[in-house]
Structures are given as C-alpha cells and as structure tokens.
Amino acid sequence: xWHDLVIVQIPIVEKILRxxxxxxxxxxxxxxxxxxxxxxxxxxxMVVVFLLSNVVQNAIIGNDNSLLGGAIGAVTLIAVNxxxxxxxxxxxxxxxxxxxxxTTVVRDGALVPGALRGLAxxxxxxxxxxxxxxxxxxxxxxxxxxxxxxxxxxxxxxxxQGATRGDVEDLRRRLDTIERxxxxxxxxxxxxx
Numbered sequence: 001x002w003h004d005l006v007i008v009q010i011p012i013v014e015k016i017l018r019x020x021x022x023x024x025x026x027x028x029x030x031x032x033x034x035x036x037x038x039x040x041x042x043x044x045x046m047v048v049v050f051l052l053s054n055v056v057q058n059a060i061i062g063n064d065n066s067l068l069g070g071a072i073g074a075v076t077l078i079a080v081n082x083x084x085x086x087x088x089x090x091x092x093x094x095x096x097x098x099x100x101x102x103t104t105v106v107r108d109g110a111l112v113p114g115a116l117r118g119l120a121x122x123x124x125x126x127x128x129x130x131x132x133x134x135x136x137x138x139x140x141x142x143x144x145x146x147x148x149x150x151x152x153x154x155x156x157x158x159x160x161q162g163a164t165r166g167d168v169e170d171l172r173r174r175l176d177t178i179e180r181x182x183x184x185x186x187x188x189x190x191x192x193x
Contacts, residue, residue, distance in 0.1 A: 009064040012072060019076040022056045027084075031098060099148035106144030109157070119146060130154050134162050 008015065060073050088095045105115040105126060116123065123138075129152035130138055138144075140160035145153050163171075 006066065006068050008066055008069045008072065010062045010069070015060075015062065015064065015069060015072050016076050018062060019060050019073045020080055022059050023077060023080050026052070026056065027098065031100070095148075102145040102147050102153075104143060104145050105152070106138055106141045106154070109139040109141055111138065121146065126152060135160060 061069060084098070088098060103115060103119060104112055105119070105121065106112065111123060111126070115121075116126075126144060127138060129144070130136070130141055133154040133156070135141060135154060135156050140156050141154050142157045143155045147153055
C-alpha cells in the first residue's frame with residue numbers, strides 16, 4: 001500500500017514534461033478558440049471543461065497512480081501557470097501573443113459589422129453587458145470592447161453616463177453658491193425699498 005502512495009511509477013522528468021506539454025496544448029487550444037471561450041462559462045462550456053480535464057488526465061499522469069506522482073503533476077501545473085502569469089505581466093508582446101488584443105464590438109451606438117460573427121457572440125450578450133454597466137441600450141455606448149480575458153467592457157456616451165458622487169457634490173456647491181447669491185440679492189432689494 002505505501003509503495004503505491006510514494007513510489008513514482010514513471011520518471012519524474014517525464015511526468016514534468018508531460019504536464020508542461022499538456023498545459024501548453026490547452027493554452028494553445030483556448031487561444032485558438034478565441035475570447036468567446038473565456039467570456040462566460042455557460043452549461044456547454046462547463047461540460048467541455050469537465051470532460052477536457054478527464055481527457056488529458058492520462059496524458060499528464062501516464063501509467064502512474066501514485067500520490068507523489070499526482071503531487072508532482074499538481075506542483076508542475078501551478079509552477080508553470082505562475083511562471084506564465086508573471087511573464088505575461090512583464091512582457092506586453094507575450095501578452096498580445098498568448099492572450100490576444102481587445103476587439104471593438106460596438107462603436108458610436110452601433111454594432112461593428114462582422115465583429116460578432118468572428119467571436120461567436122450574440123447581440124443579446126452585448127445588450128446584457130450594457131445593462132450591467134448602467135446603460136439602457138447599445139445606442140448608449142460610445143465604445144464596447146471584448147477584452148482578451150473575455151470580459152465585455154462598455155464605455156457609455158458622456159450624455160448617457162450616470163452622475164458620480166463628485167458630480168453631485170459639485171452640483172450641491174453650485175446650488176449653495178446660487179442660494180447665497182439669491183439671499184444677498186433679496187436682502188439688497190429689501191434695503192432699497
């Protein structure tokens with residue numbers, strides 16, 4: 001029993017190389033699948049993720065069912081992912097290559113022709129993003145972009161943006177100034193009578 005837990009049944013270097021190769025393959029598959037694959041996991045996407053993990057399991061572990069072998073695979077995955085994440089944070093070219101660039105899907109209140117087709121996005125998903133980000137319709141949007149991480153980022157037209165706390169405070173100061181001026185004018189008028 002202890003033997004099966006701690007004795008790695010394939011060479012450790014092979015296990016590490018298998019894990020790195022599968023990580024790179026999955027990264028490439030998601031890159032080729034595009035931004036839409038990351039935008040929001042629906043039921044079908046979840047099924048794919050679960051099945052994908054099962055499909056590549058044997059490619060990572062090989063003929064090794066030991067606890068130590070699984071730990072080596074897990075540590076390798078975490079280490080490779082951490083290294084790639086740090087690399088992307090420090091190298092904009094690598095980020096563009098591996099993650100891609102933002103894609104404009106809405107400009108000046110209208111959908112960009114052909115943008116949705118290539119991304120497998122539906123207009124209803126963009127409309128939902130507009131509502132979530134305080135707009136009413138696509139016509140309210142100055143620019144809408146699908147970021148490399150799959151997030152729809154909407155910038156509303158200036159006339160459609162809600163007031164900020166700073167806007168409200170500025171308006172209060174102006175109203176207070178107007179009220180003081182009116183009070184002064186009213187006092188001056190009553191003195192003149």
